[in-house]
Amino acid sequence: MKKLLLPLLLLPLLSLAQQKSIYHKGWIDFNKNGKMDVFEDQSQSIDKRVADLLSQMTVEEKTCQLATLYGYKRVLKEEMPAESWKNEVWKDGVANIDEELNNLTSHTDAAPTQYSYPYSKHAAAINTIQKWFVEETRIGVPVDFTNEGIHGLNHDRATSLPAPIGIGSTWDKPLVRLAGDVVGREAKALGYTNVYAPILDPARDQRWGRVVECYGEDPFLIAELGKQMTLGIQEQGVASTLKHFAVYSVPKGGRDGAARTDPHVAPREMYQLYLYPFRRVIQEAHAMGVMSSYNDWNGEPITGSYYFLTELLRQKFGFKGYVVSDSEAVEFLYSKHHVAGDIKEAVRQAIEAGLNVRTNFTMPQTYIMPLRELVKEGKVSMKTLDSRVADVLRVKFELGLFDHPYVQDTKAADKIVHNEEAKAMGLRMNRESMVLLKNENSTLPLNKSAIKNILVTGPLAAATSYATSRYGPSHNPTASVLDGITKYVGSGTKVSYTKGCDIVDATWPESEIIETPLTTQEQASIDSAVNLAKQSDVIIAVVGEDENRVGESLSRTGLNLPGRQLKLIQALQATGKPVVMVMINGQPLTVNWENKYVPAILEAWFPGPESGRVIAETLFGDNNPGGKLSITFPKTVGQIEFNFPFKPSSQAGQGGPNSWGHTSVNGALYPFGYGLSYTTFDYSNLQVSPEKEHQQGDIKVTVDVTNTGRRKGDDVVELYLKQELSDVTIYDYDLRGFERISLEPGEKKTVEFTLHPNDLTILDKNMNWTVEPGKFQVMIGASSEDIKLKKEFEVEK
Numbered sequence: 001m002k003k004l005l006l007p008l009l010l011l012p013l014l015s016l017a018q019q020k021s022i023y024h025k026g027w028i029d030f031n032k033n034g035k036m037d038v039f040e041d042q043s044q045s046i047d048k049r050v051a052d053l054l055s056q057m058t059v060e061e062k063t064c065q066l067a068t069l070y071g072y073k074r075v076l077k078e079e080m081p082a083e084s085w086k087n088e089v090w091k092d093g094v095a096n097i098d099e100e101l102n103n104l105t106s107h108t109d110a111a112p113t114q115y116s117y118p119y120s121k122h123a124a125a126i127n128t129i130q131k132w133f134v135e136e137t138r139i140g141v142p143v144d145f146t147n148e149g150i151h152g153l154n155h156d157r158a159t160s161l162p163a164p165i166g167i168g169s170t171w172d173k174p175l176v177r178l179a180g181d182v183v184g185r186e187a188k189a190l191g192y193t194n195v196y197a198p199i200l201d202p203a204r205d206q207r208w209g210r211v212v213e214c215y216g217e218d219p220f221l222i223a224e225l226g227k228q229m230t231l232g233i234q235e236q237g238v239a240s241t242l243k244h245f246a247v248y249s250v251p252k253g254g255r256d257g258a259a260r261t262d263p264h265v266a267p268r269e270m271y272q273l274y275l276y277p278f279r280r281v282i283q284e285a286h287a288m289g290v291m292s293s294y295n296d297w298n299g300e301p302i303t304g305s306y307y308f309l310t311e312l313l314r315q316k317f318g319f320k321g322y323v324v325s326d327s328e329a330v331e332f333l334y335s336k337h338h339v340a341g342d343i344k345e346a347v348r349q350a351i352e353a354g355l356n357v358r359t360n361f362t363m364p365q366t367y368i369m370p371l372r373e374l375v376k377e378g379k380v381s382m383k384t385l386d387s388r389v390a391d392v393l394r395v396k397f398e399l400g401l402f403d404h405p406y407v408q409d410t411k412a413a414d415k416i417v418h419n420e421e422a423k424a425m426g427l428r429m430n431r432e433s434m435v436l437l438k439n440e441n442s443t444l445p446l447n448k449s450a451i452k453n454i455l456v457t458g459p460l461a462a463a464t465s466y467a468t469s470r471y472g473p474s475h476n477p478t479a480s481v482l483d484g485i486t487k488y489v490g491s492g493t494k495v496s497y498t499k500g501c502d503i504v505d506a507t508w509p510e511s512e513i514i515e516t517p518l519t520t521q522e523q524a525s526i527d528s529a530v531n532l533a534k535q536s537d538v539i540i541a542v543v544g545e546d547e548n549r550v551g552e553s554l555s556r557t558g559l560n561l562p563g564r565q566l567k568l569i570q571a572l573q574a575t576g577k578p579v580v581m582v583m584i585n586g587q588p589l590t591v592n593w594e595n596k597y598v599p600a601i602l603e604a605w606f607p608g609p610e611s612g613r614v615i616a617e618t619l620f621g622d623n624n625p626g627g628k629l630s631i632t633f634p635k636t637v638g639q640i641e642f643n644f645p646f647k648p649s650s651q652a653g654q655g656g657p658n659s660w661g662h663t664s665v666n667g668a669l670y671p672f673g674y675g676l677s678y679t680t681f682d683y684s685n686l687q688v689s690p691e692k693e694h695q696q697g698d699i700k701v702t703v704d705v706t707n708t709g710r711r712k713g714d715d716v717v718e719l720y721l722k723q724e725l726s727d728v729t730i731y732d733y734d735l736r737g738f739e740r741i742s743l744e745p746g747e748k749k750t751v752e753f754t755l756h757p758n759d760l761t762i763l764d765k766n767m768n769w770t771v772e773p774g775k776f777q778v779m780i781g782a783s784s785e786d787i788k789l790k791k792e793f794e795v796e797k
Contacts, residue, residue: 022135030140030402031056039402046397050390053139061139062389063371064093066357067364068146068324071100073111074361080125081132089365093137095357095392096144096194096324101125103156105474116156117475119190119413126191127406134405141393142401146241146324148471149183149195149233150213152426152608158186158473159422163586163606164199166433168215168225168630169675171716172740175429176225180232180240182422187238189413193399194239194289196471198229200277201244203587203631204643207254209554212469212586212606214249216630217643218672219276220735226277230285239395241289242281244326246308247274248293254640256555261295261336268763270297272731279317288321288395292355294329294336301337303329304346309354322356322391330358330367344370351380356391418476430614432714432740435603435627436676443578443600445621445678448489451537456482457500457529457572458542459565460584467609469547469586476609481542481582484612488620496536500529500572503546504563512558522564526571533575540619541572544585547606551586559590559637566593573597582615588633588670595669603629621678626714626740628675628783635669644672644784645731673718673735673783679709679745681782683717686789688778694796695771699755703780703789707743716740717751720784721759722777730762733779760795773797 022029027040038044038052054062069090072079079101085091103116115125126145134140148154151161159182161167167176187195200222203214215222226242233240247270252262265274281287290313292303302308303325313319333339333346340346347370350358358367374380396402407413436444460466464478479487486495501522505511518526533539543565550556560566570593572579580600583589584607594601602625604615617623634642642651653666685704693699705717719737723730737753760776761769775794781787 022140028134028402028405030134031138032140042403046394049397049402050393053141053393054386054390057139057389058092059372059375059385060092061141062385063368063375064090064364065095065141065389065392066351066371067095067367068357068359069094069097069364070361071097071102071111072113074099075363076100079113079115080128081136085132086136089363089368091137093133093139093141094143094364096146097129098146098359099148099154100129100145102147102154103474104154105468119417120410122155123189123191123407123410123413127410130191130405142396142405144194144239144396144399144401145192146194146196147187147192149187149197150199151469151472153183153186153190153192153195153473154471155186155190155473157418157475159418159426160467160473160476160608161426161429162433162608163212163469164215165203165212165586165630166605166607167429168221169435169605169627170429170432170740171221171628171630171738172432173224173228175425175432177228177232178425179429180229181236182425184233184236184238186417186422187233188236189407189416191407192238193401194241195233196241196243196291197233198226198240199243200226200281201249202273202277204250204273205254205640206559206588206631206634207556207637207640208249208251208587209256209551209556210249211588211631212550213471213552217632218630218645218735219273221630221738223277223280224738226281227285230281230287234285234288237400239288239321239399240285241291241324242278242287243291244293245278245290245313246293246302247297248295249274251295254555257553263295263297265297268728268767271763271767275312282317282319287319288398290319290321290323292323292325292329294326294332296337301333301339303355304333304339304349304353306353314354320394322395323354324357325350325355325359328360330355331360344373347371348374348379351384351388356388426608427610427614430607430610431617431623433605433607433627434614434618434623434625435629436625437601437603437670438595438598439676440599443580444602444619446538446580446619448493448620451489451493453494453496453536454485454489455496455529455532455536455539456485456542457498457532457539458568459499459501459503459563460544460546461497461542462499463546466546466584466606467611469606470551478609479612481540481612481615484614484616485540485619487613488616496532498528498532499525500541500568501525501564503549503565508563509557511563512560518564518567526564526568529568530571530575533572533577536577539572539575539577539579540582541569541579542582542584543569544583544589545587556587557637559588559634561589561591561594569594569598580619582619584611588631590634590636590669592635592669621711624678624711624713625675626677626716628673628716628718629670630672632668632672633670635665635667639665642668645734647729648732668785671783671785673716673781674785675716675783677713677715679707679711679713681715681743682706682708683780683788686778686780686791688791688793690793692794692796695773696757698757699793701737701753701755701778702750704748704750705741705743706748707745710745712742712744714740714742718781718783719753720779720781720787721755722779723760723762723772724775724777726762726772726774727765728762735784771795
C-alpha cells in the first residue's frame with residue numbers, strides 16, 4: 001500500500017518542479033522540451049516565431065486556436081482550472097476566453113463570481129487560468145482574454161462611460177483617445193488582453209435598437225472617433241477588436257432580434273458609408289481584431305464571404321490581425337441563411353472565407369470537431385488551416401503573451417482600475433455628452449437662488465438601471481436625476497417627486513397603433529404630478545426609454561415617447577408652470593409636440609453612473625452643454641431613411657419643379673450636428689489656402705470662433721465639403737472636419753483644419769477612390785443645416 005501511495009505523493013512535487021523549470025531568464029519553455037526554440041526566443045522576428053510554433057503543433061492544437069471559450073457562467077462551468085479540464089477539448093489550448101470572471105449584470109446573461117473584485121483578485125485569477133494553459137497543455141500557447149468595452153470595460157466596477165451614442169455626441173477626439181487609454185489600461189491591469197470595441201457601424205435607421213451602441217450616423221465622425229478609441233486601447237498593449245464587419249446596422253426595416261439581415265445597401269453606398277470607418281481605422285490605427293457580423297449583404301452572408309473577410313479586409317484594407325465571429329454567425333450560415341446544409345459545411349465556408357476564430361455560447365468543440373473532420377477529409381487544406389492559425393498566433397506574439405503571459409503586478413490593479421483620474425475622465429465625458437435641444441426664452445440654466453419649490457417627475461426621474469446598459473461596467477453606484485437635483489440644490493429648496501407614469505402602458509407597443517383610455521391608476525398618477533406641479537416654481541420631467549426599450553434585439557416600430565409619457569408632459573405643460581424636459585434615451589425620438597410646446601429640452605442619452613450629478617449641473621448652469629447630435633432626429637418614422645449625408649434632393653420637400661401638393665411632413669426635427677449652448681458663438685475670417693491645388697496636395701482651412709456670450713462654453717466647429725461637379729452622383733456635402741473647443745466669454749480662437757487628398761476622394765465610375773479635378777466648397781457650420789461661412793477652392797490636374 002505504501003509503495004502505491006509514494007508515487008502519488010511525489011506527483012505534486014514533480015509537477016511543481018516541472019512548472020518551475022519552464023521559466024528561465026528572458027524566455028519561457030512553453031513546449032517543455034528543455035531548450036529555447038525559435039518561437040520562445042524574444043530576439044527573433046514574429047514571423048519566424050509564428051512559423052516555428054506552427055511547425056511544432058498538431059492538428060488538434062491548431063484547431064483549438066480557432067475557437068472561443070465563453071467564460072464562467074456562460075459556457076465555462078468552473079471559476080478556476082479543474083482536473084476535468086484535462087478531459088476537455090481545451091486540453092490542447094484555446095484561442096481566447098471571453099468575459100472571464102467579469103461579474104456582468106444583465107438579464108440576458110448574468111455571471112456573478114467571487115473573483116471579479118477587488119481588482120487584484122481578478123488579475124491573480126486570470127494568471128491562475130493562464131498558468132494552466134501555459135503549464136498544463138503540451139505546447140503551452142497562452143490564451144487571449146477578451147472582453148467587451150464599448151462604453152467602459154465590461155467588468156465589475158470598472159470606469160463607466162456614457163453609451164456610445166453619447167460618446168459620439170461629444171465630438172471630442174482627444175477625450176475619446178483618453179477614454180480608450182483608460183479602457184485599455186484597466187483591461188491590461190485586470191488581465192484582459194483584447195477589448196471588443198469600438199463599434200464602427202453607422203446607425204442609419206433610427207428605429208434600430210443598437211443605435212444606442214453606435215457613435216452616430218456619419219461615417220467620417222465614426223471613423224475619427226473610432227480611430228481615437230482604437231489608438232487609446234492599443235497603446236496600452238491591448239488589442240482593439242472592431243465591430244461589426246460589415247453592413248450590419250441596417251437590417252431591413254430596422255428590425256433586429258431574429259432578423260438582423262437583408263440590408264438594402266447599394267455597392268457604392270456600402271463603400272462610402274458602411275466600410276469607410278473600418279477601412280480608415282484599420283489603415284490608420286492598425287486595429288488588431290475585427291468581429292465578423294452575422295448579416296448577409298447582396299445575398300452573401302458576411303461570415304461565409306471570402307470577398308468580405310479576405311479580399312476587402314486583408315487584401316484591400318491591409319488588416320493583419322485575426323477575425324472573430326459574432327456569436328452564432330457561423331451557425332447562422334445553415335440555421336438562418338440556409339447557404340449551408342449543416343454545421344460542418346458552415347464551418348468549411350467560414351474558414352475558407354477567412355474567419356479565424358468562431359464564437360458562440362456553446363462548447364468550443366461544436367466548431368473544433370467538425371473542423372478536424374474537414375481537415376482529415378482533405379476538405380480544408382493544411383495550408384488554409386495554418387494560415388488561419390498563424391493570424392491568431394501573430395496577434396498573441398504582438399501582444400507579448402509569449403514573453404510575458406501573466407499580469408506582472410496584480411496588486412497594481414487596485415490602484416489603476418477606476419482610480420480618481422479615470423473617474424474624472426468619465427465625469428467629463430458625461431458632461432460633454434449633454435446636448436441642449438431647445439431653450440426658449442433662456443429657460444435654462446435655472447437660477448437656484450430664485451427657486452424655492454421644484455417638482456421632479458417622470459418615469460426615469462428616480463431610475464438608475466439605464467446607466468448599466470449592456471457591454472459596459474456593472475455594480476457602480478449610480479445617482480438618479482432625482483438624487484442629483486436634491487443634492488445639488490441642498491436644504492434651501494424643496495424638491496418634490498412623483499413618478500407621474502410608467503415608461504410604458506399595459507398594451508405597449510400595441511398602444512402606439514391602437515390607443516387605449518387611461519386607466520384609473522394612470523389618471524391618478526398624472527393628476528398627482530399636476531397637483532404637485534401647481535405648487536412648484538419649475539417642473540423637471542425626466543422621460544424617454546430604459547434599457548428594456550432600446551438596445552440589442554430591441555428595435556422599435558415607433559419613435560414617440562413610449563406609453564403615457566406625452567400625456568404626462570401635456571398635463572404638466574397645461575399648468576402654465578415652466579417645464580424642463582430631460583430625455584434619457586438611446587435613439588432619436590419623434591418628440592414633435594414636446595418640441596413645439598415645452599420651453600426647454602435637454603438630451604442626456606444613456607449617461608453613466610454620474611448621471612444625476614451631471615444632469616443637475618447642466619440644468620443649473622455649472623455645466624454648459626456643448627454636445628452636438630451625431631444622428632438626425634426625424635419628425636416621423638414615415639421619413640426614414642432620413643439622415644446625413646444624403647444624395648442631392650433625396651431629402652427635399654415638395655417644392656420646386658415638377659412637384660406640387662402638401663402631403664408629407666418635411667425636414668428634420670433636429671439635424672445632424674445640432675446642439676445649443678447657454679452662450680453664443682460667432683464665426684469669421686474663413687481662409688482657404690491655397691485656393692488652387694493639385695490632386696495630391698493638402699488644403700489648409702482656418703476660421704476664427706468667438707464666444708460672444710456671457711458664459712464659458714464649448715463649441716464644435718464643423719467643416720463640411722461640397723464637390724460642385726462630379727462624374728457620378730455623390731452626397732450633397734460631407735463632414736470632413738470637426739474640432740471641439742472651449743472659450744471664455746469674449747475669447748477668440750483660430751481653428752485650423754487640413755484637408756488631405758483622402759478627404760476629397762470619391763468612388764469614380766470604375767469604383768476607384770479618386771480625387772477629381774474641379775471646384776470644391778468649404779462650409780463651416782454650427783450644424784449640418786446651420787452653415788455660417790463658405791469659401792471655394794479648386795483642384796487641378
